[in-house]
Amino acid sequence: MLAEMKFAASKPLDKPAMGEPYLLTPGPLTTAYSVKQAMLRDWGSWDGDFRAMTAEMRRRLLALTGDSRDEFDCVPMQGSGSFCVEAMLGSFVPKDGKVLVLANGAYGLRAAQTMQYIGRAYTLIDKGDYLPPRGDEVAAALDADPAITHVIAIHCETSSGILNPVAEISEAVYASGRKLLVDSMSAFGAIPLDVKEIRYEAMVSSANKCIEGVPGFGFVIARKSELEAAKGRSHSLSLDVHAQWANMNKTGQWRYTPPTHVVAAFLEALRQHEAEGGVAGRGARYTRNRDVMVAGMRELGFETLLKDRWLSPIIVTFFNPAHPNFVFERFYQLMKQKGFIIYPGKLTVVDSFRIGCIGQMDEHVMRRVVRAAGESLREMGVDTAAPPETALAERAKLAAG
Numbered sequence: 435m436l437a438e439m440k441f442a443a444s445k446p447l448d449k450p451a452m453g454e455p456y457l458l459t460p461g462p463l464t465t466a467y468s469v470k471q472a473m474l475r476d477w478g479s480w481d482g483d484f485r486a487m488t489a490e491m492r493r494r495l496l497a498l499t500g501d502s503r504d505e506f507d508c509v510p511m512q513g514s515g516s517f518c519v520e521a522m523l524g525s526f527v528p529k530d531g532k533v534l535v536l537a538n539g540a541y542g543l544r545a546a547q548t549m550q551y552i553g554r555a556y557t558l559i560d561k562g563d564y565l566p567p568r569g570d571e572v573a574a575a576l577d578a579d580p581a582i583t584h585v586i587a588i589h590c591e592t593s594s595g596i597l598n599p600v601a602e603i604s605e606a607v608y609a610s611g612r613k614l615l616v617d618s619m620s621a622f623g624a625i626p627l628d629v630k631e632i633r634y635e636a637m638v639s640s641a642n643k644c645i646e647g648v649p650g651f652g653f654v655i656a657r658k659s660e661l662e663a664a665k666g667r668s669h670s671l672s673l674d675v676h677a678q679w680a681n682m683n684k685t686g687q688w689r690y691t692p693p694t695h696v697v698a699a700f701l702e703a704l705r706q707h708e709a710e711g712g713v714a715g716r717g718a719r720y721t722r723n724r725d726v727m728v729a730g731m732r733e734l735g736f737e738t739l740l741k742d743r744w745l746s747p748i749i750v751t752f753f754n755p756a757h758p759n760f761v762f763e764r765f766y767q768l769m770k771q772k773g774f775i776i777y778p779g780k781l782t783v784v785d786s787f788r789i790g791c792i793g794q795m796d797e798h799v800m801r802r803v804v805r806a807a808g809e810s811l812r813e814m815g816v817d818t819a820a821p822p823e824t825a826l827a828e829r830a831k832l833a834a835g
Contacts (some may be wrong), residue, residue, distance in 0.1 A: 446798040453831065455775045458803065460592040460620045460749045463793030465703070469647060472702040473695040477521040484694060485686035486773035487701055490498040492682075494530035495705045498713055499655055507661060509679045510653045512693060515619040515640035517673065518652030519545060522638050523586065523662040524552045525675035526656065531583040532556060534575055534612075536567040539593035540780050541617060545586050552669045557582065563781045564594035564739060564751075565831070576610040588749045589618035589625065589637075594739055595788060597625065597746035601632050608633050613660075619643060619652075620748050623707060624717040624792065635660045641696060644716060644748070644792055647703040650696030651803060720747040723791040723800050729748035730804030731789075734811065735819035739786060739829060747791050751778070752823030759817045764785055768810035774803055784825040819825055 451467040477484045492508040499506060511518050523545070528535055533554060535546045538561035549556040557576055559567055567587070576582055585607045590597050600616060607614040616637040618627055624642035625682050627637060636656035638776050641647035660681050668674035672690065673790065681689045710716055724747045729737060731752060749820040754762060762778065762785070779786030789803065810818060 439529075443650075447485055447794055447796045448578075451481040455770055455773045456799060457775050457793060458699070458778045458790040458795075459775065460771045460788075460790050460792065462649050463638065463642065463646065463790065465646055465648060465671070466701070466706060466794050468706070469699045469702050471823060472698045473491075473648070474648050475695075475697060475698065477694040479692050479694055480687060481561060484692075484697070486761050487697055488682070488692070489686060491697060491701055491704065494708070495653055495655065498623065498632050502630070505657055505659075506629060507658050507679060507683075508653055508654055508655050509661070509675050509682065510651050510676060510688070510692075510697075511673070511675065512581045512690065514546065514649065515638065515643075515652050516548075516615075518640065518654055519617055519673050520552065521668070521670070521673040522549050522636055522654050522656075523548055524555065524669045525654075525667055525672055526613075526636055527554050527725075529554065530669060532561065532579075532581045533615075534572070534579075534582045536572065536584045536585065536587045536598075537561065537592035538565055538596065538598065539588070540569060540588075541591055541593065541619070543586050543675075545588070545617065563783060563828075564591075564596055564744075566596055566598050566744060567603065568599065569606040571608060572603055576606070576612055584613045584615055586615045586617060588794075588821045589616055589627065590621040592749050592788075595746050595751045596740055596744045597621070597748070600634075604632050606633060620792075621746070623713060624720050624834060626713055626717075626748065641700045641703075644720070645700065645703050645707050646793060647700035650693035650697055651700075654747040666734065689780070710715070717747060719796060720791045721746065723795055726797040727789060727791065727800040727803055730801065731807060731819075734804065734808050736807075737819075737821045737825065737829070739781070739825075741829070749788050749790045749792070751779060751781070751786050751788050753825040755811075755816055755819040756822040757816040757818055758822075758824075760811075760816050760819075761814070765810055765816055768798060768813055769806055772806035772809065774806055776785045783828055784822070813818060 565690040622639035777788040
């Protein structure tokens with residue numbers, strides 16, 4: 435169940451200083467002005483000051499995993515989140531290994547596509563648009579195929595907004611003697627992924643997600659034993675996690691030109707993350723954002739794709755209204771005119787759109803989002819946001835699952 439709509443009064447966060455719209459997306463997202471300001475200075479990638487920044491960033495990220503035994507290390511990698519997922523798969527899966535890919539949306543399917551490109555064997559559990567992969571399914575698939583060495587799971591599948599049961603999946607993976615890799619791109623920093631609670635060999639995330647930095651790099655957090663074993667495995671020069679790790683530990687430098695300004699911004703974002711209370715504090719704000727926004731949108735008649743059990747505090751998918759006057763492109767532009775950029779849907783069966791809960795936003799902003807949605811509906815001549823029956827029938831499949 436969603437939390438009750440009782441929130442302590444809090445000081446509203448500052449509005450975007452340049453007057454730009456809020457980005458109600460799963461990243462890039464709205465960032466604090468101080469994060470933007472951190473990019474105004476130039477840094478030499480080889481200089482001692484920047485090497486110290488890289489070291490501090492790696493320490494701070496490791497601290498978010500709860501690694502008290504010094505078993506893990508952090509390896510930042512240039513590029514988008516998908517670069518890091520490919521780097522992780524190409525470095526940690528042996529060339530004769532096989533991966534069970536758990537997909538329930540676009541990002542699980544992208545992991546499968548990555549396996550094709552890098553020439554590693556894989557098999558796929560595809561749950562469609564939104565059903566979660568469950569532990570018993572994983573266990574059955576692993577029992578049926580002894581060749582599988584690794585499983586990759588998506589922590590939060592943002593094409594639907596579902597928070598997948600990674601703890602349950604992890605238990606099944608290690609009970610079968612296999613290894614788990616986690617794509618926590620849109621969850622790390624707001625949803626706990628403590629190595630003492632959930633076992634995994636490596637995970638990846640990105641600067642422009644829940645830690646509220648800007649795009650430009652991602653990071654791999656992996657067991658040192660896995661990093662050591664990854665030597666010589668990678669299919670790619672630039673995406674070789676072991677080579678990046680070894681070079682950083684030897685010289686303090688990135689192998690190739692780093693996004694210096696992005697790293698400076700990310701350090702500021704990490705300091706803000708700590709000041710807010712770390713993973714728990716950040717997750718609490720995003721959860722309030724979700725609860726306020728979902729309750730308000732439901733009052734307008736909108737229906738969520740997911741039942742409350744599976745709703746993540748990252749992004750929420752809503753069915754398009756069935757009303758003949760509703761046109762998403764028009765709704766999008768009206769919302770943008772009111773200061774909010776929302777996200778189109780990625781479902782294949784029914785029409786939908788998404789509203790993100792992450793970034794420099796709070797419940798005060800989310801109430802304005804709801805008001806803007808209501809005003810936009812009225813301007814379109816839509817008097818009910820109720821979805822078509824086919825959408826509700828699709829949702830019923832999730833409840834049955």
